Amino acid sequence: MTVRPFLVSSPGKVILFGEHAVVYGKSAVAASIGLRAYLLFQPTQDHQVRIRFPDILLDQSFAQDDIPLLPVYEQHPSESEHHFSHLLAGFSDNARVAILAFLCLYSHIGFEYEQAHPNAPPKYGFTIHIKSFIPVGAGLGSSAAFSVCIATALLRHFDHSSLDNSSPGLPASTLSTINNWAFRMEQVTHGQPSGVDNTIAVYGGAKLYRKGQEVENLEGFSSMRFLLTNTRVPKNTKKMVANVAQFRNKYPAVVDPLLEAINGIAHSFKELVSGNPSQLNASLAELVTMNQSLLSVLGVSHQTLDTLCQVTSCQQLPSKLTGAGGGGCALTWVPPSTTPDTIAQVKRDLKTLGYITYDTDIGGPGVQACDISTDVQHATSIFLHSDSLCEPDTELLERLKWTSI
Ligand SMILES: Nc1ncnc2c1ncn2[C@@H]1O[C@H](COP(=O)(O)OP(=O)(O)OP(=O)(O)O)[C@@H](O)[C@H]1O
Numbered sequence: 283m284t285v286r287p288f289l290v291s292s293p294g295k296v297i298l299f300g301e302h303a304v305v306y307g308k309s310a311v312a313a314s315i316g317l318r319a320y321l322l323f324q325p326t327q328d329h330q331v332r333i334r335f336p337d338i339l340l341d342q343s344f345a346q347d348d349i350p351l352l353p354v355y356e357q358h359p360s361e362s363e364h365h366f367s368h369l370l371a372g373f374s375d376n377a378r379v380a381i382l383a384f385l386c387l388y389s390h391i392g393f394e395y396e397q398a399h400p401n402a403p404p405k406y407g408f409t410i411h412i413k414s415f416i417p418v419g420a421g422l423g424s425s426a427a428f429s430v431c432i433a434t435a436l437l438r439h440f441d442h443s444s445l446d447n448s449s450p451g452l453p454a455s456t457l458s459t460i461n462n463w464a465f466r467m468e469q470v471t472h473g474q475p476s477g478v479d480n481t482i483a484v485y486g487g488a489k490l491y492r493k494g495q496e497v498e499n500l501e502g503f504s505s506m507r508f509l510l511t512n513t514r515v516p517k518n519t520k521k522m523v524a525n526v527a528q529f530r531n532k533y534p535a536v537v538d539p540l541l542e543a544i545n546g547i548a549h550s551f552k553e554l555v556s557g558n559p560s561q562l563n564a565s566l567a568e569l570v571t572m573n574q575s576l577l578s579v580l581g582v583s584h585q586t587l588d589t590l591c592q593v594t595s596c597q598q599l600p601s602k603l604t605g606a607g608g609g610g611c612a613l614t615w616v617p618p619s620t621t622p623d624t625i626a627q628v629k630r631d632l633k634t635l636g637y638i639t640y641d642t643d644i645g646g647p648g649v650q651a652c653d654i655s656t657d658v659q660h661a662t663s664i665f666l667h668s669d670s671l672c673e674p675d676t677e678l679l680e681r682l683k684w685t686s687i
């Protein structure tokens with residue numbers, strides 16, 4: 283079977299309510315954003331596996347024979363790092379985490395492929411390029427979109443023909459398989475992920491998510507407007523999640539009621555968003571402010587996030603951190619009555635602090651994947667190496683026949 287190059291795309295996410303509490307089985311409200319990660323898969327005739335991740339300055343090749351094919355997920359990925367230590371030496375933390383997450387998935391899916399096809403000829407080599415418009419490590423689900431793109435590509439590479447399609451949509455059974463594998467990759471990056479980030483990166487839309495429960499679609503978001511702001515303070519989700527776990531172990535009688543209160547905020551929102559819009563607008567500022575205060579007590583805010591909340595509240599716009607906190611991004615709700623001058627003033631105030639604001643829609647599509655005809659391969663390669671951290675050039679995406687992204 284001649285494998286053609288293909289492109290995968292997956293969205294970032296915002297958590298409106300429930301981050302950290304969702305790790306402990308509470309509900310979270312999360313939605314996809316218009317900032318997306320893109321993966322170009324190019325088959326090669328050699329037996330090299332090349333990963334090109336320009337966003338973290340990584341361009342690395344491995345001989346296929348150097349990557350052990352093992353059921354690594356029979357243990358927690360953090361216990362399987364030793365299988366790949368010969369391939370991980372000398373990389374920065376960002377790169378090492380990304381490479382380990384990739385290698386664990388390649389190893390396990392490759393192992394399953396070999397078990398199912400004992401007499402198959404060796405797989406061809408490939409190059410994977412990933413270019414993301416989701417700021418890395420900023421709380422917008424960059425790791426989840428990265429994981430979903432790679433899981434989709436490796437499933438396609440190891441002969442899951444259900445991904446052979448000419449339209450960006452993917453069958454429901456495939457989405458579920460992608461989500462399961464992406465969650466495994468998130469275990470490497472987050473340590474103890476809840477699964478909300480990869481679920482949004484796969485399915486898109488706006489969801490009420492609770493570990494182990496049916497995901498509930500939430501409507502009523504199209505009229506809501508948010509401002510996303512990046513404090514540009516680097517943070518590490520795995521560390522933030524571990525800090526909360528330590529705090530909870532130390533003060534269970536304090537932290538558990540806080541997590542339950544955050545759960546109550548998520549459910550209060552869910553009731554309001556499916557009801558009367560004026561009631562929602564009257565309560566949203568209170569819900570956002572309460573959730574931020576509870577996250578602050580959990581120790582996952584940051585001075586820059588607190589400053590951001592003060593700046594926007596001066597204009598009656600409530601904000602809260604989104605994602606793991608400790609830096610990264612915040613979400614500001616913009617009530618319908620807000621004037622363009624007020625929004626412009628808030629953006630100027632935030633820019634003065636050195637923060638970056640993004641105007642992006644929420645609730646868009648999840649992962650998309652389809653073959654591309656080779657005549658746009660060059661254009662794709664240019665696109666993947668573009669430097670701007672902004673929405674991709676729509677004309678170029680048009681040429682990639684990806685206007686639906
Ligand atoms: N475009 C990318 N290229 C390569 N690796 C990436 C990319 N985006 C994310 N990653 C991987 O994900 C890691 C960042 O994940 P992390 O969970 O800490 O941040 P986040 O997902 O942006 O925030 P949050 O989980 O709070 O939403 C990076 O260190 C890197 O390993």
Ligand SMILES: C[C@@](O)(CCO)CC(=O)[O-]
Nearest residue numbers: 301302475476477605606
């Ligand atoms: C902090 C957290 O709740 C959200 C990170 O985006 C971690 C997780 O749910 O995996």
Ligand SMILES: [Mg+2]
Nearest residue numbers: 423425426519
């Ligand atoms: Mg992440």
